[in-house]
C-alpha cells in the first residue's frame with residue numbers, strides 16, 4: 001500500500017469531482033433552507049421614497065438653526081400616506097415613522113425635542129442638520145443592484161430580502177435525493193435486544209439526522225448483510241439516486257465487500273482511504289452523475305467522515321456555496337498526545353472565554369465510543385506529524401453543529 005492521500009488532497013479530489021444540481025421554481029413560502037439558483041436584483045429603490053425615521057416634525061433645517069423657534073404646523077403625514085403636502089418657510093408637518101418626507105422639508109426633528117404651543121404651532125427646541133432623521137430614497141439599495149447571489153442558502157433574513165423585492169416565486173436548486181445503506185451482518189434493528197455478536201444499527205438514524213441538518217432528505221435501506229452478491233445487487237438497484245451513502249464495509253476485512261463491489265462495477269473510485277483519524281477507510285466514487293460515499297462503520301468514524309466529506313459534497317449537490325465546518329483558533333486547555341502519521345480529529349469541548357475560545361479535548365474509548373463523543377461540540381485538529389500539543393498552545397478547531405445548539409449565559413454588555 002502506497003502513501004495515503006492527505007486530508008487536503010482527498011478533499012480537493014472530492015470537490016473537483018462533483019456534479020452540479022438541477023433547478024426548480026418554488027413559492028416564496030417554501031424557500032426557507034433552500035439554495036438560491038439565480039442572482040436576485042432589486043426591482044425598486046430602498047427606501048422607495050425619502051422617508052422619515054422618527055415621529056416628530058418635518059422641517060426645513062435652515063428654519064431651525066437658532067432655537068427655540070416656532071413653526072406653523074400645516075398638516076400631518078403618516079406611514080402609508082402619499083406626501084401631497086409640502087413645507088414652506090417657517091412651516092412644519094407632523095410626521096410619523098415610515099411616512100414620506102413632505103416636499104420642501106429636508107429633516108425631521110423628533111417629537112421629544114419639540115413642544116406643542118397652542119393650536120397649529122410647534123416650538124422646536126434643538127436644531128437639526130439637513131438629512132437628519134431622514135432615510136433618503138435608494139440610500140440602502142438602488143434599483144438593479146444584485147442583492148442575493150446564487151449558491152446562498154435562504155436564511156430567514158434572506159427570505160425577508162426576497163419578499164421586499166417582490167420575489168413571490170424563487171428559482172432554487174433541487175436538493176439531492178439521498179439513500180443511506182447500512183452494512184454489517186451484526187446489525188439489528190433498534191427495537192431489538194442484540195444477541196451474541198450483534199449491535200444495534202445506530203448509524204442509520206444518526207446519518208439520516210446528519211443529512212436532515214443539511215436539508216437533504218435521505219431514505220435508509222434495511223441493513224445489508226456482509227454478502228458480496230447481495231451488495232452488488234443493491235448497488236445496482238440504487239443506480240439512479242443522486243447521493244448514495246454506505247455505512248461500513250469499506251475497511252480491509254475479508255467481509256468488507258462495499259469497496260470491492262464498487263471497484264468491480266462501472267463506478268469510478270476517486271479515492272479510497274486517507275491519512276486521517278478517525279475515518280481512514282473513507283471511499284468516494286462516481287457513477288455517471290451519482291456521488292457515492294463509503295463511510296467506515298464505527299459510529300464515531302461514520303459521524304466524523306460524514307461531517308468531513310458528505311457535508312461538503314451534499315452542499316455542492318444542493319447548489320450551496322462550497323463549505324466545510326467552520327473553524328476557529330482556540331487556547332488548548334489540556335495536553336494532547338498523538339501518534340504521528342494521520343491528521344487527527346480529536347473530539348473536544350469548545351467554549352468562548354473572552355477574548356477568544358478555549359478548547360478541552362474529550363477523552364473517548366476510541367471510534368465506537370459514541371456516548372463520550374456525543375458531548376463534543378467541536379473537533380480539535382491535531383496535525384499529522386505532531387507528537388504532542390502542550391497546554392496553552394493555539395490550536396485549530398472545527399465547530400460541530402452541537403456548538404450552535406448550546407446556550408450561552410446571557411451577558412449584559414455595558415453600553
Ligand code: AMP
Pocket residue numbers: 182183184187199200201202203204247248249250251253256295296297298299
Ligand atoms: P466496518 O466499517 O463495517 O468494519 O464496521 C466497523 C464497526 O462499526 C463494526 O464492527 C460495528 O461494531 C460498527 N458498525 C458498523 N455499522 C454500524 C451501524 N450501522 N451502526 C452502529 N455501528 C455500526
Ligand code: MG
Pocket residue numbers: 183184185226248249256297
Ligand atoms: Mg462491517
